[in-house]
Amino acid sequence: MAPQLIAPTVAVHASFLAAMDEFRADGAESAPHSTLAGELTTWHSRWPTAEGFAEYVELVGGVMSNTRADGVVPMTTRWWVDGDTYLGRCTFRHHLTPSLLNWGGHLGYGVRPGARRRGHATAILRAALPIAHHELGIDPVLVTCDDTNTGSRKVIEACGGIFEDQRDEKLRYWIPAATAAGQQPRRPV
Template sequence: MAEPQLIAPTVDVHASFLAAMEEFRADGAEAAPHSNLAGELRTWAARWRSVEGFAAYVELTGGVERDERADGVVAKSTRWWVADGRYLGRVTFRHSLTPSLLDYGGHIGYAVRPGARRRGHATAMLRAALPVAHHELGIDPVLVTCDDTNTGSRKVIEACGGVLEDQRAEKLRYWIHATATATAAGQESHRRG
């Protein structure tokens, strides 16, 4: 298998994307209260099946969208984690923070399809997303949050240089600076070398 990459959404992974969405649905993703993926499962699932509906979704998701929240609107963009034409997950970038995103959502949200979990994709995906946030979107530091019960996500964030600031309700809040990202990437390439 080729190394996965973060790419702009594409119609080329239609079948794999549909299979991944069924995995997410079976895993209960629609019930997540603050999840873009949950909202998309509820509003797009019926349209994704058709070639035209999926193309419309890809066009919308591939650009900069408006993320409307009760406390404001922020720009957001999405990249997909793909290897050999297979959809493995996604990263959503929120270009700025509203009060609720500052407490619960952060700048980056990510999801690995259930069938591809526990293979290092989340860590690799977040590592690949951080330079996009820092260099392309000018976000430094980056806020990434996770549920206090999500040990796997906590380990991913910490492996990518996340420094815990605090806990608000059930959310742990981590900040990742560009320098921490470069240090973590250097350590990883040293381990592989």
């Protein structure tokens, strides 16, 4: 079976824990403005138990319905898995705040350190575009990366990213999701 983007599931518990250990060893807890960093800090002591992991899966598997006071917008999370092996994830932000428009974008994706440089990031982004278009109505999709992250820049460009500009340390790309999903693109509003 080929890897696929799926809703979070308890079926990948063991490999998820191993992946989080890899992220922690890679310094992910100290990444500024990272959802993963916050989750590593908040959930690391609860993930090992079946009950704690199930609670986490239920939380990230659902969709927040409103923008929170701290500016967090409604999000959908999908995990990139191969069978029962957790390889990475993609987070879809349903709309953009001024901060997300400048630095964060609609999509955030990450591949566990032990599975990097095998094409997973490109595959995640390619699989995410039809979900953004068909399920969430996001088109075009804004994806950003650090100006020093050559690998992520190449992933975005390989998936049809059209460079718009650089804001501070972030490169900003728009990807026409409908075109990636094999349909005619909508005009941006």
